[in-house]
Amino acid sequence: MIPAAFDYEVAESTDHAIALLGAREDAKLLAGGHSLLPAMKLRLSRPACLIDVGRITDLSYVLEEADSIAIGALTRHKDVTAAALLREHCPIVSHAAGQVGDPQVRHRGTIGGSLAHGDPASDLPAVILALHGELVARGPAGDRAIPAREFFTGVFQTALAPEEVLVEIRVPKLGPSTGWSYTKMSRRAQDWATVAVAAVVERSNGSIERASVALANMGATPIQATATEKAIAEGGSIDDASALAAEGTEPPSDHAASADFRAHLARVLTKRALEEAATR
Amino acid sequence: MRHVALMANGVRHELEVEPRELLVYVLRERLGLTGTNVGCDTSSCGACTVLVNGEAVKSCTMLGVQADGTEITTIEGLATNGELHAVQQAFHDHHALQCGYCTPGMVLAAVSLIDSGAATDEAAIREGLEGNLCRCTGYHNIVAAVADVAGVA
Ligand SMILES: Cc1cc2nc3c(=O)[nH]c(=O)nc-3n(C[C@H](O)[C@H](O)[C@H](O)COP(=O)(O)OP(=O)(O)OC[C@H]3O[C@@H](n4cnc5c(N)ncnc54)[C@H](O)[C@@H]3O)c2cc1C
Ligand code: FES
Ligand code: FES
Numbered sequence: 003m004i005p006a007a008f009d010y011e012v013a014e015s016t017d018h019a020i021a022l023l024g025a026r027e028d029a030k031l032l033a034g035g036h037s038l039l040p041a042m043k044l045r046l047s048r049p050a051c052l053i054d055v056g057r058i059t060d061l062s063y064v065l066e067e068a069d070s071i072a073i074g075a076l077t078r079h080k081d082v083t084a085a086a087l088l089r090e091h092c093p094i095v096s097h098a099a100g101q102v103g104d105p106q107v108r109h110r111g112t113i114g115g116s117l118a119h120g121d122p123a124s125d126l127p128a129v130i131l132a133l134h135g136e137l138v139a140r141g142p143a144g145d146r147a148i149p150a151r152e153f154f155t156g157v158f159q160t161a162l163a164p165e166e167v168l169v170e171i172r173v174p175k176l177g178p179s180t181g182w183s184y185t186k187m188s189r190r191a192q193d194w195a196t197v198a199v200a201a202v203v204e205r206s207n208g209s210i211e212r213a214s215v216a217l218a219n220m221g222a223t224p225i226q227a228t229a230t231e232k233a234i235a236e237g238g239s240i241d242d243a244s245a246l247a248a249e250g251t252e253p254p255s256d257h258a259a260s261a262d263f264r265a266h267l268a269r270v271l272t273k274r275a276l277e278e279a280a281t282r
Numbered sequence: 283m284r285h286v287a288l289m290a291n292g293v294r295h296e297l298e299v300e301p302r303e304l305l306v307y308v309l310r311e312r313l314g315l316t317g318t319n320v321g322c323d324t325s326s327c328g329a330c331t332v333l334v335n336g337e338a339v340k341s342c343t344m345l346g347v348q349a350d351g352t353e354i355t356t357i358e359g360l361a362t363n364g365e366l367h368a369v370q371q372a373f374h375d376h377h378a379l380q381c382g383y384c385t386p387g388m389v390l391a392a393v394s395l396i397d398s399g400a401a402t403d404e405a406a407i408r409e410g411l412e413g414n415l416c417r418c419t420g421y422h423n424i425v426a427a428v429a430d431v432a433g434v435a
Binding site: 003004005006007008009010032035036039040043044052054056080103104105106107109110191192 | 284300301302303304307323324325326328331334337338339340342343344345347348391394395398400410412413414
C-alpha cells in the first residue's frame with residue numbers, strides 16, 4: 003500500500019514548521035510517522051503536504067525544572083522510556099512509554115505525536131491526563147500552555163490549532179507519598195490497550211487519600227474516572243471506588259471487546275491499578 | 283522528486299525519490315536489496331525490519347525521504363567477508379527458521395535488541411521480539427538462538 007501523492011517539506015526549526023503550516027494548504031506535520039503513515043497507506047488520511055519535523059533535534063529532550071519535568075515533543079518513546087530524570091521523578095511516564103507497541107515502534111514514534119494524534123486508545127494521553135500534565139503549543143502568536151484536561155476534544159481531535167506545533171509536555175515531579183500504576187490490558191502482542199488505567203495516588207498512613215485515575219479506550223477521549231476519584235476522596239475503599247470506574251463513560255464496541263466487557267475491564271483494572279499504586 | 287543520500291550496507295547511494303515511496307520499496311526496487319521482505323504492509327509483522335542508524339525500524343512505515351542522511355543495514359549487509367553474523371549463525375545452528383520469510387526482519391530485530399543491551403533473559407527476548415511475527419510459529423528456536431548470542435541461554 004502506497005500513500006496518495008503529497009508534497010514534502012523538511013522543517014529546519016520549529017518556527018520554520020509554523021511558517022510552513024501557515025503557508026501550505028492541507029498540510030500535516032510528520033514526526034515519527036507511526037500513526038500518520040499507516041493511516042495514509044490506508045488512504046484514511048490524504049494530506050496534500052507533509053512537513054517533516056523529525057529533524058528538529060532541539061525538540062528532543064528531558065529536562066528538570068523546579069517542580070516538573072519537561073519533555074520535548076519530538077522525544078521518541080525509546081528515549082522517554084530510558085530517561086533517567088523520568089525514572090526518578092515521574093516513573094509512570096517512562097514505564098508507559100515502554101508499553102507502546104514494540105521496539106520498532108518505540109524507535110520512531112514520539113511522545114508529541116502520540117498526544118497530538120488524539121487516539122483515545124493510546125497509552126501516553128491517559129498517563130499525562132492522570133498526572134494533570136500540561137502541553138505547550140507554539141504558534142504564530144507564541145507559546146500557550148494547555149492543561150491535559152482541555153487538550154483532548156474528540157476521537158483524533160485535540161485543542162491544537164491548525165498552525166500550532168506541540169513543543170513540550172510538562173509533568174509534575176512525584177514525591178515520596180505519591181504512588182502510581184499504569185495497568186494495560188491488550189489481547190495481542192504490540193497492540194493498543196483494550197482498556198488501560200493510569201492511576202496517581204496520594205498516600206498517608208498506608209491508605210489512599212486522593213487518587214487521579216484516567217482511562218484509555220473508554221470513550222472518544224482519554225477520560226478521568228471522576229466517580230472513582232470522588233469515592234476515594236470521601237474515604238471509600240478501593241473495592242467500592244473501583245466499582246464506579248465505568249460511570250459516565252461511553253466505551254466503544256469493536257473487534258477487541260464489547261462495550262460491556264470494556265466497562266468490566268475498567269472496574270477490574272482500576273482496582274488493580276489502585277492496589278498497585280497504594281504500594282508503589 | 284526529492285534528492286536522497288543514504289548509506290546502505292556501507293555503500294553510499296544518491297537517488298531521486300517520490301516523497302510517498304516507502305523505504306522498503308526504495309531498498310527493494312531502487313537498490314535491489316530484496317532480502318528485506320514485505321509481509322503485512324500494515325506495520326504489524328516486522329518482516330520489513332531493517333536497521334536505521336543501528337536501530338530496528340519497520341521499513342514499510344518509514345518514507346524513503348525520511349532516510350536521507352541515515353545509515354541502513356539490511357540482511358545483505360550483516361555478514362562480513364563471507365562470515366555469517368553471530369545472529370545469523372545462531373539461527374542456522376538452532377534451526378530458527380522454517381520457510382524463512384520472517385527471518386531477515388527477525389534477525390535484524392534480534393541484532394538491534396542484543397546491541398541495545400535489552401536481551402537480558404528469555405522473557406526480555408520474547409518481549410523484545412514482539413514486533414516480529416513468525417507464521418511458521420518457530421518462536422521457540424528463534425528465542426533460543428537469540429539467547430545463545432546474548433549469552434543468556
Ligand atoms: C504497530 C504499531 C503499534 C502501536 N502500538 C501502540 C500502542 O500500543 N500504544 C500507543 O499509545 N500507540 C501505539 N502506536 C502508535 C505510536 O505510539 C505512534 O508513534 C504515535 O501514536 C504517533 O507518534 P509519531 O511521532 O509516530 O507521530 P506521527 O505519526 O508522525 O503523527 C501523528 C499525528 O500527530 C501530528 N503531530 C505529530 N507531532 C506533532 C507535533 N509536535 N505537534 C503537532 N502535531 C503533531 C501529526 O500531524 C499527525 O496528525 C502503535 C503504532 C504502530 C505502527
Ligand atoms: S511489512 Fe512492515 S511490518 Fe509487516
Ligand atoms: S520461518 Fe516462516 S514465517 Fe518465520
